[in-house]
Amino acid sequence: GLLPAAWLDSDLVSSAVRAVGRLTGDALLNYGVPEGYLPLRNQLAQRLMQADIGAGPEHIVTTNGVTHGIDLVARHFLAPGDTVFVEDPAWYLMFGRFAAFGARIVGVPRGQDGPDTTVLANLLTRHKPKLFVIGSVLHNPTSTSISAANAHRLLQLAEQHDFTIVEDDVYGDLHPGRALRLASLDQLKRVIYLGGFSKTLAASLRVGFVAAAPEIAAQLADLKMLTGLTTPELTERVITRVLAEGQYRRHVERLRGKLDAARDRTARALEKMGVRLFTEPTAGIFMWADFGRDTNAIAVAGAEQGILCAPGSLFSPTQLPSTWMRVSAAASLNSQAMRFLARVMA
Structure with missing residues (x-):
């Protein structure tokens, strides 16, 4: 699911790479911190505020793309035998990811305004999911976005049945205007928000992030450290430079x-x-x-x-x-x- 390479701005990326490469001292030689490069997390917090999602750097953990974020969330929440709800259709790589953790995967039909909440309510009488993964904005593969009525009903069901919503917003920057995000309605209480830049900047820049309640973010950072140490600060500095210069x-x-x-x-x-x-x-x-x-x-x-x-x-x-x-x-x-x-x- 990539855009034509000719559409991407190689000059924008290479300029940021050169600028970061000119740094002196040991700035590029260390591991970094599990939470991720702080100036990038500050930039991401500002972007989230622009989407009406109240978050500081303590809410954010950087990842090697959204797939890595999904993996960390699954490791934190799931045990063998747990149930995960996904949309049907949905991004297929996560099916194998959840199955590898021994989770049972249940599909919820996706409509033009979001998941079918009538079917969801019925499924909730028979299943108790730990997670429901949703592409709320420019959903993959339908490119539809969630409506306000659908979003409010979904959050109501999550509260009633005590499950966590994982909001995958990797395509959200391509939406014109101000799109509705579940995280903006919930303010990261029952929603975990995922984003990244591989679709809009370069697939080789595997920089994504998870935004969650601070206590969950801290636990995800611990898992990140245990399973792969830190994410590369070099690429995180490149993304920080692109965002700071205002060309993105x-x-x-x-x-x-x-x-x-x-x-x-x-x-x-x-x-x-x-x-x-x-x-x-x-x-x-x-x-x-x-x-x-x-x-x-x-x-x-x-x-x-x-x-x-x-x-x-x-x-x-x-x-x-x-x-x-x-x-x-x-x-x-x-x-x-x-x-x-x-x-x-x-």
């Missing part, structure tokens, strides 16, 4: 503009093929599309021609065959892929 916001605005143009072309091309879209896409880097046939077969045929497809079965905890497929908003830039899909649908 303009860079993201340019990305949104390029995405908007490409997304519209991709959506129209898919509809012309007879593909049904989950919703009219307005933001984000993905589209969730119904091809009306088993997309596992499409993925196999694509692989034979050097075209990577993301069939819907990957995104469900059931892993059952599906007619749905995740399509990149920038797919219209890949003429070979678009011709392949047109032939499949002919």
